[in-house]
Amino acid sequence: MTVEVPATDPSVYASYEAKWASLPDTADAWLARAREVAQLLSQDAAQRDQENKSPRAEIALLKHSGLLKLLGPKKYGGGEQPWSVGYQAIREVAKADGSIGMLLGYHLLWSTTANVVGTPEQIERTHQLIISNNYFVGGAVNPRDSDLKITSDGDYIVFNGAKHFNTGGVVSDLTVLEGVLEGTEGHIFALVETRQPGIEFAHNWHNIGLRLTESGGVKINNIRVPWSDALGWDASTKTPREDTLLIPFATLLLPTIQLVFSNFYLGIAIGALEFASKYTTHGTRAWPFGGDNKESATDEFYILERYGNFFAHLRATEALADRAGEQISALYIKYGSNRSALTAEERGEVAEWVASVKVVTTDVGLRVTSGVFEVTGARATALKVGLDRFWRDIRTHTLHDPVAYKNRELGRFALLHEYPEPSWYT
Structure with a gap:
């Protein structure tokens, strides 16, 4: 039996199919496309979050944008970009809408799963199927x-x-x-x-x-x-074919998706700060009982200090995430055609880069998305403002697998020089 559920209307984005008929051809152009998508999503993100409708329109928008094809081979119509660009695109979309950034990230992982665990023939067949049909993969x-x-x-x-x-x-x-x-x-x-x-x-x-x-x-x-x-x-x-499943390369699937998580956490946190800064600039009132009263909230020391601190931590986190993305991309580029050559040590090293990002994006993301209320004021808690969605999104997914175990794993690496055993979460 088919269950009818409320859904957003894909026709609202129909004009973008023709507007974006050509795929971007450089990394910068792909990220510009991701920012265009984010700008559209930002216009009604709070309203859509509250309505909680199935995101059929938003998936249509991702399809029109070409972002679903970002990592795929050019010979089948893909963008053939490295994972480092994919991670940044996820981050850009998540700045506006954490849900759609997450869906893009999971799609990029699942649509390239054959690259990690498939046979050469399966890799080619899967890419052709997904890219030629512009499929979204759950x-x-x-x-x-x-x-x-x-x-x-x-x-x-x-x-x-x-x-x-x-x-x-x-x-x-x-x-x-x-x-x-x-x-x-x-x-x-x-x-x-x-x-x-x-x-x-x-x-x-x-x-x-x-x-x-x-x-x-x-x-x-x-x-x-x-x-x-x-x-x-x-x-x-x-x-199982030993050249596909029984080697360290096959376990790259796990750090790859863990870094997907961290990048949409980071995007959500950056989006929260950007959203809050606009609110503070136009809507937050100066506090009149502090003894050092200012005309504008943007002149208040504690507000400037908080924004500066949040910004510094997010900028540092972004640099760490980009470094880890480059590490994973390098392994795929180096060993994609010679998967058995990847060593357990190389795999372990990149896993610990990814674990580091997971710890930092969780800590910073939760602190920023809750802390922005301190610099926006009581009126920013109104449902119509929608500032709460950033914290709710990060809080929900950071419970996916306890970050305490990532800290322990990194502790063993730092203290005992032990690489983690590959698992479903490492």
């Missing part, structure tokens, strides 16, 4: 839940199970499924068409933040996938 991969069960049925594998959380699935064209093959400990990723009877969304994402990410539950019932689409597996022997 994912039902939540390691905290029980794994989906996979059984083999001739030339097919069959997925069954449920996830409490999936990201963007309701508005996706393709969904990444992941589970464990019956009788083995082998994990299998596969991309499937979202719109089929065996994928049932719960439509129960009613959380305090990231309200437009469609991150609710999903049931997977007898979804059949050709063995040839089991990423990284040999369809004839029905076993």
Whole structure:
């Protein structure tokens, strides 16, 4: 049974399909495109957050912009940009709308999953499928839940199970499924068409933040996938190919998505400061009982001090995030065609760069998005202002995996020079 849920109207952005018919051709042009998208989203971001409608219009906007193709090969119509540019694009979009920045980030990860764990043939086929159709990719991969069960049925594998959380699935064209093959400990990723009877969304994402990410539950019932689409597996022997799944390169998927998280945290925090600064400039009143009274709030020492401190910490965090993005990009460029050459030490080193960013963006992001209320004033708490959405968005996702474990991991690295064991969150 089809469930009708309120959704935003894709037609509001229809004119941008023609306006953005050509893809950007340089890194700077791609980031300029991301800023154009952000400017459009910023116009009604607070209203859309409060209405909590399924983001069909916003996904259409991402499609029109070409940002879904940013990392894909040029031969199929992609932008062929490195992950370092992808991370910055996520950040730009998240400045205006944390939910849509998150959806873009997850799409970029899931749409390039085959690059990490797929065979060369699967990589090419997946890119052609996604880019030529301008598909948006969601994912039902939540390691905290029980794994989906996979059984083999001739030339097919069959997925069954449920996830409490999936990201963007309701508005996706393709969904990444992941589970464990019956009788083995082998994990299998596969991309499937979202719109089929065996994928049932719960439509129960009613959380305090990231309200437009469609991150609710999903049931997977007898979804059949050709063995040839089991990423990284040999369809004839029905076993993992050692050159795809059993090497450090295959575990790059985890630090890659952890850095996606940090970049939309950072974008949200920068967006909060920019939003608050406009409010302070035009709406915050000077405090008349301080003994050193000023005519304007923008002349008050404590307001200037807070903005300066927030700005400094965000600028430093941005530099750290860019450095980590360059580190990951370098590994993909160096080892993309020779995946078995990546060492565990190189993988561990980049994981600790990413862990450092996760710790700092969490700490700074939460401090800035809550602290901006101190420099905007009581009236800034009005629902119509919408300043609260920045804190709610960061607070919601920073609980994804406890940052305390990242601090512990970094402590072992700093104190004992131990690299982390690859896991679903490292």
